Amino acid sequence: MDWQETLERAIPRPPPAQPDPAALVADGKRLVRRRRLAAVVGTAAAVAAVVGIGAVVVPSRDTATPNPPIATHSTDEEWPPPAAIPLSDLAPVAYDFDTGETTFQDGWTEVDRVGPMTVNNSLAVAATDGEKTIYAYFELPSEIAFTDASRTTTKDFRTWVDDISLRPLEPEWINGRLDVGDDWKIVREIPNPLGYATPWDSVGAVVERDGLVRWMLLSGSSTAGGESFGGSGTYAIPGQTIDEWLAEAADADRRRDFRPGDNGFEGTPTDVVEFGSGSEVVPAADGVEIVDQAADPDIGGAFSDGSSRTAAARITVRDKERYVLIREKGGTTQAVSYVVLPAPRAEDRAPLSLDEFIAAVARHTPADEGMWR
Structure with missing residues (x-):
């Protein structure tokens, strides 16, 4: 040797700060993306989240409108917490991962569905109220996305489902610059929402692609040995702003059990x-x-x-x-x-x-x- x-x-290799959820849809590229995001620097490499919501977002892309009922989070230290999203015209379908049961908002009916899938029991559903169609994607209990079909460029619902799997968000953070690839556009960037000091840093961002909006939070450190960042993924909840989400993540990060070294x-x-x-x-x-x-x-x-x-x-x-x-x-x-x-x-x-x-x-x-x- x-x-x-x-x-x-x-x-010494410190353990990851936040275990990343298992890879979701059966595309190997998705698994690579998950493992990359899970490469945290150490226990203090902060909570990081990637979240998304579709056409229910105003042009500023900072919050949903109109405001649906506020969703709730679990009170334990799991991050990202499972989402409990109340039914509304912005989130017109709910899905129970354990039982496979779907429930619809009054006035909404199912148009099509894909799944449950073999990986993580994920499900995609298209629902309509007769005037508007919403695409819902239930990746994990903590990762649920809703998109207005009119804001997508895909020809149909099933193409949209395939597109989610085959064109994942693969962020890179190099020399303080966030790069989300050619498919995604950075709409807003929030510098250092976790309040870190050099050589640590963090970044939050709103990114968008084809009607799907994600909120991102990455953190890491830059040293003589190179730069490293970490994160995990979850979708946004209708009615919550990115600033509220970042504040919640920062609060969870401050409560972690810090030990020197x-x-x-x-x-x-x-x-x-x-x-x-x-x-x-x-x-x-x-x-x-x-x-x-x-x-x-x-x-x-x-x-x-x-x-x-x-x-x-x-x-x-x-x-x-x-x-x-x-x-x-x-x-x-x-x-x-x-x-x-x-x-x-x-x-x-x-x-x-x-x-x-x-x-x-x-x-x-x-x-x-x-x-x-």
């Missing part, structure tokens, strides 16, 4: 430290100061297995703080210097002690997999 692979295994790590091989006597860590280059150190840190796994000595240290390199893991194995000394991402919000930031760093590494290093294999 080469050193690059050894390094990659050495870098859970925001991600960036590691590179280093030769600025070495072993002195025993497991003592000593500087091996100018401008290096050992602030704190611990012999034989309780990390376990392959980092310790077969090593004759191990240590962890908090150091400064020309006044820049770093954390170091170092071991000697088979007569060879290996050291990796880590930069620990700070908490996303400035008010949550505090110095990370060496003990907290060691504990964070141990949390993200399963005993049966270990580090530095």
Whole structure:
């Protein structure tokens, strides 16, 4: 195994902040899009959501009109929460994923349906009141879209259903710029709705394609090792504005259980430290100061297995703080210097002690997999 692979295994990988729902319609491209959105940076990579509503949106695309009954959300910490959308002329059909039963608003009747589909029991329904036709798509209990058929360019309902599956939204966020591809148009962009501080950032946006409008919330971090963002998907609820949705997401993000060191790590091989006597860590280059150190840190796994000595240290390199893991194995000394991402919000930031760093590494290093294999 080469050193690059050894390094990659050495870098702790925090668990995702918000589990992304399973891929929906049977197109493989959809699955790729879901996995991409799920590539969060760490526990603090914020709640992110993609939501959509159709022609019931005014030109500003910020809210539905006229206002239907306000929908409710579950009160637990699940995100996105299952949607409970009251029947209205904007949402004239409801669907029970468990029983397969559909219910219609008074005066509305079914025109056509596709499904239930084999993936997630999803269902698409076209309904009319004799004057207007609404297309409804029930992807998941938390992902329900309604679109006025008159605002679509597809020739019929079944083509519209296929189009949803084959032309998914695939956002990219690079160098602070949001790109949603050629099929979608950004109508409004909301900078940093989660109130993050550098190197973290977040972005909300309203995007539209062929009568379907989505609200987006992405978050991530930009560091020397690159830029990464994360998110999950859910459709909007008629009667709710994007600003209300973003406020709800920010509130959920602020309530998360923050633990120092859970925001991600960036590691590179280093030769600025070495072993002195025993497991003592000593500087091996100018401008290096050992602030704190611990012999034989309780990390376990392959980092310790077969090593004759191990240590962890908090150091400064020309006044820049770093954390170091170092071991000697088979007569060879290996050291990796880590930069620990700070908490996303400035008010949550505090110095990370060496003990907290060691504990964070141990949390993200399963005993049966270990580090530095």
